[in-house]
Amino acid sequence: MKTLLLVDIQNDFLPTGALPVAEGDQIIPLVNRLQPEFDLVVATQDWHPATHKSFAVHHDMNPGDVIMLNGIEQVLWPVHCVQQSSGAELATGLETGRIDRIFQKGTNPEIDSYSGFFDNDHQSNTGLAAYLTEKGVTQLYVVGLALDYCVRFTALDARKCGFDTSLIVDATRGVNIEAEDSVKAVKEMSATGVHIIQSLEILPA
Ligand code: VGL
Ligand code: ZN
Numbered sequence: 005m006k007t008l009l010l011v012d013i014q015n016d017f018l019p020t021g022a023l024p025v026a027e028g029d030q031i032i033p034l035v036n037r038l039q040p041e042f043d044l045v046v047a048t049q050d051w052h053p054a055t056h057k058s059f060a061v062h063h064d065m066n067p068g069d070v071i072m073l074n075g076i077e078q079v080l081w082p083v084h085c086v087q088q089s090s091g092a093e094l095a096t097g098l099e100t101g102r103i104d105r106i107f108q109k110g111t112n113p114e115i116d117s118y119s120g121f122f123d124n125d126h127q128s129n130t131g132l133a134a135y136l137t138e139k140g141v142t143q144l145y146v147v148g149l150a151l152d153y154c155v156r157f158t159a160l161d162a163r164k165c166g167f168d169t170s171l172i173v174d175a176t177r178g179v180n181i182e183a184e185d186s187v188k189a190v191k192e193m194s195a196t197g198v199h200i201i202q203s204l205e206i207l208p209a
Contacts, residue, residue: 011148016091
């Protein structure tokens, strides 16, 4: 069972959104072409209450600042992907008809959840791993936003859960608070056994 996992392809992560990812919109046509090549398509959705502690405004600090939250380093972000807002909706232009299920994350105001599998403290999970196991998923292919945060931690957790995991690297883009963040993220994923591939290896000639 070959499965495509769409990570946080939401309006707020597009160049015009609240937490813009440069060129984030450029992955959408590619992701739409990839979807029919898979047996199963699943999505994650960053889905925060307005009170979420990852929002800089709640700490009188600035986006990009880092604090300790529940003993974990937390990067502070602009208000983004607030539940029910248009910014939290799956990106305009993204084909959604093939998505079997959407897993929402970051719903606990006290802790962030970059991974589509677990909160950042690994104490609670979204049900994604059990769902994939139940569906008989053998190969998991990850695409989406942002490469250096949610895509990265989702792929790392997928490996920890034992899934054969590939990153379709040209169907992702990073935030790059530091210029090298995306390059580092790809190296880290590769080192844990995530296959780094290009969409051309999936798409029909
Ligand atoms: C993300 C920062 C905060 C992401 C979500 O989807 O990569 N990044 N929330
Ligand atoms: Zn978020």
